[in-house]
Amino acid sequence: MSPRREKLTSPQTRIALARGNRPVQHLLPVPEPVDTEAARRLFRAQRRTAVRTVSLLSAVLFGLSGSFALFPALGQVRLAGVPVSWLLLTVAIYPALFGLALWHVRAAERLEDRAERLARDRRAPDPEQGREQGRVHRPEPGAGPDGTP
Structure with missing residues (x-):
């Protein structure tokens, strides 16, 4: 007779099986209806910012290395025995990249905050409109129930 087989499971599997088929409690709430045109405007504005950032990044990286290629004399300048071109391309570029990313x-x-502020202003009820809606029609004294004399 062969030995009895033993089933091995991880502690996470045992916990998951013990929990059963309960619904997940940590799901995000359903978002509010979205103003598609406002979302598109925000997307276009952020895309313009991204294109500007990538352009500036390209100008810095290619401009720096291109300037060393165009002017080889810059590669001859040394600081503590190390070419300044190497120092700029290997050390000094990282703070610049960090600043650009920031x-x-x-x-x-800022674009998201501005879009959120505009959306909040559109949703907020107009105080003047609220007063007009809250006004109750009172018939003049001596008039009938429908306001006619």
């Missing part, structure tokens, strides 16, 4: 994220967040 600028891009801030610009995208």
